[in-house]
Amino acid sequence: MSYKQFSQLIHWSKDQYSHLPWRNERTLYRTLVSEIMLQQTTVGTVLNHFEVFLNEYPTIEKLAAASEEEVCVSWKGLGYYRRARNLRNLAIQIVERFDGAIPIDLDSLLGLKGIGPYTANAIVAIGADKRGLAVDANLERVLSRFYGIQIAKGPKLQQKLFKDFAENKIVPEIGKLSARNLNEAFMDLGRILCQARKASCTLCPLKENCVAFKTGTPLLFPLEGDKKEGSDLYIKLLRVIVKEKNKILFYQKSEKEWLAGQWELPTFMLDTNDEKLKQYPKIKTKKSYETLTSFKTGITKYKIENFVLEMSLAEFEKMSMKIETLYEFKNFHKDFNASTTSIKALKHL
Numbered sequence: 248m249s250y251k252q253f254s255q256l257i258h259w260s261k262d263q264y265s266h267l268p269w270r271n272e273r274t275l276y277r278t279l280v281s282e283i284m285l286q287q288t289t290v291g292t293v294l295n296h297f298e299v300f301l302n303e304y305p306t307i308e309k310l311a312a313a314s315e316e317e318v319c320v321s322w323k324g325l326g327y328y329r330r331a332r333n334l335r336n337l338a339i340q341i342v343e344r345f346d347g348a349i350p351i352d353l354d355s356l357l358g359l360k361g362i363g364p365y366t367a368n369a370i371v372a373i374g375a376d377k378r379g380l381a382v383d384a385n386l387e388r389v390l391s392r393f394y395g396i397q398i399a400k401g402p403k404l405q406q407k408l409f410k411d412f413a414e415n416k417i418v419p420e421i422g423k424l425s426a427r428n429l430n431e432a433f434m435d436l437g438r439i440l441c442q443a444r445k446a447s448c449t450l451c452p453l454k455e456n457c458v459a460f461k462t463g464t465p466l467l468f469p470l471e472g473d474k475k476e477g478s479d480l481y482i483k484l485l486r487v488i489v490k491e492k493n494k495i496l497f498y499q500k501s502e503k504e505w506l507a508g509q510w511e512l513p514t515f516m517l518d519t520n521d522e523k524l525k526q527y528p529k530i531k532t533k534k535s536y537e538t539l540t541s542f543k544t545g546i547t548k549y550k551i552e553n554f555v556l557e558m559s560l561a562e563f564e565k566m567s568m569k570i571e572t573l574y575e576f577k578n579f580h581k582d583f584n585a586s587t588t589s590i591k592a593l594k595h596l
């Protein structure tokens with residue numbers, strides 16, 4: 248039914264985006280690297296780093312042989328360093344279990360630690376050009392609009408898409424087209440024309456058969472679920488810049504914390520409405536922190552306001568000792584204890 252439109256969509260996508268480096272020279276390894284890089288990161292950012300990273304690690308064996316720290320340094324600028332560690336771990340597993348040959352069947356891929364349904368399908372469909380549907384937020388949105396699927400976004404919608412795809416109820420035309428080209432085209436469509444808050448339907452090659460367009464309701468899809476508990480969670484953090492001559496104090500986050508392995512400024516919890524949160528030691532302050540320089544960030548479901556305070560090492564030592572005595576931090580980082588190990592954590596600016 249939609250063969251012609253899907254075919255036009257592929258032409259549109261190829262016209263505009265064939266130049267992307269992971270597309271114009273396609274290998275399984277380059278697909279694996281690009282797919283991990285593109286998670287939670289824009290195409291523009293990945294463009295600046297993809298070839299540089301590949302020059303450093305031209306083969307999966309080279310990547311597997313590198314230390315975690317080396318890979319994280321090469322990942323600089325891409326953020327979310329957990330992905331860098333995950334990519335290296337995948338490389339190690341693939342070298343050890345598959346002699347460096349990236350498998351192209353879903354079962355083997357899903358058996359690797361660190362690969363979920365999206366990446367596995369991306370390697371099968373995009374890397375190997377075999378039947379697969381790489382359902383990320385873009386495909387979830389495009390396909391729920393195109394087919395008018397009345398299921399709230401999230402795992403249930405993704406499962407429904409995978410099930411319908413397996414039963415040939417959606418995108419049955421993929422067999423006659425290219426799985427790689429069609430998956431890439433859906434991704435481009437979701438990124439450029441069929442965005443979460445703006446659907447440019449008049450420009451869209453799929454408009455003729457798109458349920459959401461025909462009913463004038465593109466922005467209603469994918470349906471919003473009930474508001475998740477905790478979706479308005481906030482965190483206020485104190486980020487302390489401790490300077491000593493030309494050095495600044497950092498500590499490395501433990502495996503149990505968010506962004507494990509990353510280096511971070513000493514950070515304390517000023518306030519949050521999530522009582523279960525244990526990520527940072529709490530600090531109470533009589534002085535108003537609201538006047539400090541601040542910037543906003545976010546992670547998962549949390550909105551974060553970061554307040555920045557600068558102090559000397561001596562002041563920090565005093566402060567960290569007070570904190571330990573007053574608030575009995577069980578998980579207090581040893582590196583924060585300036586009288587012992589924090590000196591070792593001083594890094595050159």
Ligand code: SF4
Nearest residue numbers: 441448451454457465
């Ligand atoms: S017609 Fe509109 S809603 Fe439908 S797929 Fe295209 S951009 Fe999205």
